Amino acid sequence: MLLDVRNLTVTLKTDNTEVNAIDKMSLSMRDGTIHGLVGESGSGKSLFARALTATLSEKWQVKADRMFWRGQDLLKLSAEQRDQIIHQDIAMIFQEPGHCLDPTATIGEQLSEVVPESECKGSFWQRRSLRTEYIHQLLKRVGIKRYQQCFKSYPHELSEGLCQKVMIAMAISRNPKLLVADEPTDAMESTTKIQILRLLHKLNERKDMSVLLITHDLDAVTQFADDITILYSGQSVESASTKDLIRRPFHPYTEVLFNTVPRLGDNLTPKSRLQALPGSTPPLQHLPIGCRLGPRCLRAQKECVVTPKSTKYKGHVFSCHYPINIE
Amino acid sequence: MLVYLIKRVNLLVTTLFLLSLMSFSLGHLFPGDSVINFTGQQSLTYEEYAQLRQDLALDESYFMQYVVYLERVFAGDFGLSFSSQSEVLRDFMRVFPASAELSFYALLVTCLIGIPLGLWAGIKRNTLVDKVIFSISAIANSIPIFWLGLLFILLFSLNLAWLPISGRLNLLYDIPYETGILLVDIALSDFDNKWPIYHDALRHLILPTLTLATLPTTLLIGMMRSNVISVMNSQYIKAARTKGLSLYQIIRRHVLRNALLPIIPQFGLLFNTLMTSTMITEIIFSWPGIGHWLLEAIYQRDYPVIQASLLLVSSFMIFINVLSDVCHTMVNPLVRKEING
Numbered sequence: 001m002l003l004d005v006r007n008l009t010v011t012l013k014t015d016n017t018e019v020n021a022i023d024k025m026s027l028s029m030r031d032g033t034i035h036g037l038v039g040e041s042g043s044g045k046s047l048f049a050r051a052l053t054a055t056l057s058e059k060w061q062v063k064a065d066r067m068f069w070r071g072q073d074l075l076k077l078s079a080e081q082r083d084q085i086i087h088q089d090i091a092m093i094f095q096e097p098g099h100c101l102d103p104t105a106t107i108g109e110q111l112s113e114v115v116p117e118s119e120c121k122g123s124f125w126q127r128r129s130l131r132t133e134y135i136h137q138l139l140k141r142v143g144i145k146r147y148q149q150c151f152k153s154y155p156h157e158l159s160e161g162l163c164q165k166v167m168i169a170m171a172i173s174r175n176p177k178l179l180v181a182d183e184p185t186d187a188m189e190s191t192t193k194i195q196i197l198r199l200l201h202k203l204n205e206r207k208d209m210s211v212l213l214i215t216h217d218l219d220a221v222t223q224f225a226d227d228i229t230i231l232y233s234g235q236s237v238e239s240a241s242t243k244d245l246i247r248r249p250f251h252p253y254t255e256v257l258f259n260t261v262p263r264l265g266d267n268l269t270p271k272s273r274l275q276a277l278p279g280s281t282p283p284l285q286h287l288p289i290g291c292r293l294g295p296r297c298l299r300a301q302k303e304c305v306v307t308p309k310s311t312k313y314k315g316h317v318f319s320c321h322y323p324i325n326i327e
Numbered sequence: 328m329l330v331y332l333i334k335r336v337n338l339l340v341t342t343l344f345l346l347s348l349m350s351f352s353l354g355h356l357f358p359g360d361s362v363i364n365f366t367g368q369q370s371l372t373y374e375e376y377a378q379l380r381q382d383l384a385l386d387e388s389y390f391m392q393y394v395v396y397l398e399r400v401f402a403g404d405f406g407l408s409f410s411s412q413s414e415v416l417r418d419f420m421r422v423f424p425a426s427a428e429l430s431f432y433a434l435l436v437t438c439l440i441g442i443p444l445g446l447w448a449g450i451k452r453n454t455l456v457d458k459v460i461f462s463i464s465a466i467a468n469s470i471p472i473f474w475l476g477l478l479f480i481l482l483f484s485l486n487l488a489w490l491p492i493s494g495r496l497n498l499l500y501d502i503p504y505e506t507g508i509l510l511v512d513i514a515l516s517d518f519d520n521k522w523p524i525y526h527d528a529l530r531h532l533i534l535p536t537l538t539l540a541t542l543p544t545t546l547l548i549g550m551m552r553s554n555v556i557s558v559m560n561s562q563y564i565k566a567a568r569t570k571g572l573s574l575y576q577i578i579r580r581h582v583l584r585n586a587l588l589p590i591i592p593q594f595g596l597l598f599n600t601l602m603t604s605t606m607i608t609e610i611i612f613s614w615p616g617i618g619h620w621l622l623e624a625i626y627q628r629d630y631p632v633i634q635a636s637l638l639l640v641s642s643f644m645i646f647i648n649v650l651s652d653v654c655h656t657m658v659n660p661l662v663r664k665e666i667n668g
């Protein structure tokens with residue numbers, strides 16, 4: 001098991017209130033897989049990534065029953081030890097890659113600061129050329145053909161897709177065990193999107209690098225991810241392998257979520273209504289108690305005011321009092 | 328890039344043109360005879376007067392007069408000073424190095440204090456350090472410079488008697504005039520024991536430099552602080568943190584450059600305040616520089632000097648402004664992007 005998080009709670013502390021933005025979420029990830037983390041906007045996907053990499057500011061408080069990274073509990077380590085492990089093994093890429101690169105430094109300069117020292121052993125004079133060579137290799141590996149030109153460019157001279165490739169190059173320079181991709185293809189053209197996702201897939205297969213793919217793009221996630229965890233409003237809803245989840249969801253939200261995607265051959269009549277749950281996601285200051293899907297759930301009953309425990313059944317992990325598709 | 332440079336040069340030339348026009352019209356607007364105002368020669372015989380009037384083309388149209396005026400300006404002929412009866416340009420060149428020296432040291436102190444403190448306050452935002460730095464700079468910013476200078480004199484010269492009150496150097500030392508920059512002149516002079524002279528010159532420098540540096544320093548701290556805060560909140564700093572760089576590395580490699588670059592064009596404005604403060608400071612500390620010279624000229628209604636120094640000082644300021652703008656474009660890739668596309 002690469003990553004095993006149980007009952008993670010992330011609390012936002014303000015002067016007079018405390019809000020659990022993530023409430024008892026669980027996620028476990030196998031070694032060498034692509035794991036999709038799916039949820040609507042504001043469901044706490046990015047928050048999870050930042051809690052994992054310990055980059056949250058002080059007003060957020062992170063608690064968990066356990067947060068195991070390859071057998072070590074990250075929350076029990078000191079801040080320095082944790083940072084060391086995270087920087088060694090976990091890399092992260094973001095949405096809007098153009099904003100994630102220093103606008104006043106060339107790509108080459110920015111890449112050279114993440115090249116590990118071990119890669120450029122040699123005399124003082126050789127080091128520079130070794131480093132450049134290593135960066136060229138990196139850029140080639142992420143599929144940038146005109147790497148020499150890219151090396152000298154400033155971020156604003158590159159397209160978003162290229163910037164994301166540079167970010168990926170930066171991330172893989174340390175050969176991380178896990179790449180956290182926080183909506184890497186948000187606001188990108190579909191061709192670039194597929195390029196980036198294929199690249200991640202390729203790196204996952206060849207380099208044995210696990211990928212945590214955080215997205216709200218269901219198409220992408222069902223195509224590339226091995227396992228999927230679904231979040232709703234900070235609570236983990238259901239988690240299983242992609243195939244199982246599509247074929248036989250146990251949680252009502254999962255079923256609704258996959259039904260919202262219109263498919264070819266569904267015989268949709270023109271101008272008919274698309275499937276969706278009534279209502280909208282609750283804002284942070286008005287979170288319902290118990291199961292947060294409760295007010296919108298079609299199967300909700302009295303018991304749903306109590307937060308459901310996560311249940312394991314046929315390879316699925318789900319949290320619901322009244323699951324569907326169970327005989 | 329070339330188009331940009333042409334635009335900037337165009338701005339420079341246009342402003343200089345307007346300035347020269349104003350300076351030229353002053354010759355006519357000042358009370359008294361315009362021949363005397365333009366040349367500064369007060370005791371003239373009738374023949375000399377007629378000759379000068381012809382030379383200056385004062386009988387012809389204003390346009391021709393302006394052309395003649397420009398020719399004289401380019402030849403470096405600003406006339407004679409009323410009070411000293413020596414050439415205005417020579418007087419200017421004599422006092423200018425002293426002002427330039429003082430401003431340069433003040434600018435140096437400003438950068439050495441302002442940039443680190445602004446950076447520190449920005450990084451430790453909303454902590455005690457930040458509040459202390461910010462409130463001290465706010466207080467210093469609101470103290471008038473003439474009062475501050477007098478206060479320094481009262482405290483350090485009169486009460487504590489640590490530092491000299493005024494002047495550039497003790498009268499005991501007679502340093503021959505070479506470049507006008509005192510520290511260079513001392514180095515060029517052939518005295519045997521130079522250290523006491525340096526020591527004395529530096530002691531004279533401390534108070535005027537501090538007085539002069541106060542206002543620009545506070546401005547720089549404010550600019551630096553807000554820039555650092557906005558850079559620290561940007562996406563790429565957050566991304567750099569996940570790359571595993573330490574805070575020190577992030578500051579050195581990303582924050583400092585990104586916060587400093589937008590300040591470069593502001594330096595032109597900073598220089599303007601500095602120039603005005605220099606004049607006041609020079610009066611307080613009897614520093615023989617431009618400000619001292621110009622105010623003296625105003626008291627004595629030395630019209631050729633006023634006319635010439637208006638043109639020279641403002642041209643210098645505009646030149647520095649344009650220069651800082653061009654420098655900024657050279658070093659900041661983001662501005663180049665806006666220009667190119």
